[in-house]
Amino acid sequence: xxxxxxxxxxxxxxxxxxxxxxxxxxxxxxxxxxxxxxxxxxxxxxxxxxxxxxxxxxxxxxxxxxxxxxxxxxxxxxxxxxxxxxxxxxxxxxxxxxxxxxxxxxxxxxxxxxxxxxxxxxxxxxxxxxxxxxxxxxxxxx
Amino acid sequence: xxxxxxxxxxxxxxxxxxxxxxxxxxxxxxxxxxxxxxxxxxxxxxxxxxxxxxxxxxxxxxxxxxxxxxxxxxxxxxxxxxxxxxxxxxxxxxxxxxxxxxxxxxxxxxxxxxxxxxxxxxxxxxxxxxxxxxxxxxxxxx
DNA sequence: CTTTTTAATGCAAATGATTTGCAATAGCGT
DNA sequence: ACGCTATTGCAAATCATTTGCATTAAAAAG
Numbered sequence: 001x002x003x004x005x006x007x008x009x010x011x012x013x014x015x016x017x018x019x020x021x022x023x024x025x026x027x028x029x030x031x032x033x034x035x036x037x038x039x040x041x042x043x044x045x046x047x048x049x050x051x052x053x054x055x056x057x058x059x060x061x062x063x064x065x066x067x068x069x070x071x072x073x074x075x076x077x078x079x080x081x082x083x084x085x086x087x088x089x090x091x092x093x094x095x096x097x098x099x100x101x102x103x104x105x106x107x108x109x110x111x112x113x114x115x116x117x118x119x120x121x122x123x124x125x126x127x128x129x130x131x132x133x134x135x136x137x138x139x140x141x142x
Numbered sequence: 143x144x145x146x147x148x149x150x151x152x153x154x155x156x157x158x159x160x161x162x163x164x165x166x167x168x169x170x171x172x173x174x175x176x177x178x179x180x181x182x183x184x185x186x187x188x189x190x191x192x193x194x195x196x197x198x199x200x201x202x203x204x205x206x207x208x209x210x211x212x213x214x215x216x217x218x219x220x221x222x223x224x225x226x227x228x229x230x231x232x233x234x235x236x237x238x239x240x241x242x243x244x245x246x247x248x249x250x251x252x253x254x255x256x257x258x259x260x261x262x263x264x265x266x267x268x269x270x271x272x273x274x275x276x277x278x279x280x281x282x283x284x
Numbered sequence: 285c286t287t288t289t290t291a292a293t294g295c296a297a298a299t300g301a302t303t304t305g306c307a308a309t310a311g312c313g314t
Numbered sequence: 315a316c317g318c319t320a321t322t323g324c325a326a327a328t329c330a331t332t333t334g335c336a337t338t339a340a341a342a343a344g
Contacts, residue, residue, distance in 0.1 A: 110262060135270050137268040139269075
């Protein structure tokens with residue numbers, strides 16, 4: 001089974017250490033993020049947070065996402081269409097396959113592809129700072 | 143020298159056939175696109191077009207880009223940061239390496255990577271409709 | 285546990301890119 | 315040249331995200 005309880009890097013501790021206040025909205029958002037298996041966007045996070053504390057504002061969600069991104073606690077993805085989507089960081093690096101019909105995101109990883117990317121960049125005289133590999137597709141029919 | 147004159151798929155003919163009017167703004171924008179080696183955004187295209195005919199509007203640039211994209215005459219890329227950038231279609235498929243310092247775009251292609259992508263998607267039960275591979279990097283120092 | 289300090293919040297207004305409604309204009313078939 | 319209607323320019327509208335500011339509330343201090 002999946003480990004759910006210990007998989008949470010203690011961001012609260014890290015935030016305290018950095019002199020960042022642990023507020024009620026931030027606690028709630030952090031909880032939502034760690035509870036989540038999918039890749040929600042700011043509006044979805046806002047709605048889930050509102051259900052817990054209806055006074056939370058969308059601005060705060062955005063501000064918190066930016067804060068967490070800066071701490072390296074989450075990754076922001078600008079997939080095609082509309083809003084940015086987030087996922088908690090901490091796992092292994094991976095790329096994404098987006099189901100064009102459902103919006104579902106499937107994570108995958110290929111050392112071979114990573115190596116080829118490095119090789120290509122090097123041959124062009126560049127160092128890769130980061131990259132983005134997204135496959136957009138539909139479930140195979142048959 | 144680069145070939146400039148024959149490299150232009152005759153979109154005007156194609157548009158006429160589709161009952162689309164060849165207007166002055168469209169002619170100018172099409173010309174800018176075929177003359178261009180880089181990946182300009184709508185604002186850059188608008189400025190280059192304005193230099194030729196100052197009455198052209200940004201809306202028309204956007205509308206024309208959408209029209210051309212629909213025809214398959216250009217590709218739209220949503221690289222990181224700000225605006226979408228365009229390039230005329232017609233060449234071989236390729237991916238992009240973006241110079242984070244200059245914004246320059248370098249095109250590259252890897253059959254191996256393409257094949258691996260297909261393989262991964264297949265193993266996940268998906269057919270790839272399209273994909274996006276962008277490397278963000280800086281010129282190697284040394 | 286009250287006071288103090290100042291970061292964080294909520295709200296509304298601002299941004300920035302792109303799109304759209306609409307009246308005026310200009311392709312192009314006749 | 316004429317008329318039909320697609321296309322344009324302009325301003326206003328969208329959409330996602332950010333920001334200014336007065337208020338609130340963490341957490342540091344007493």
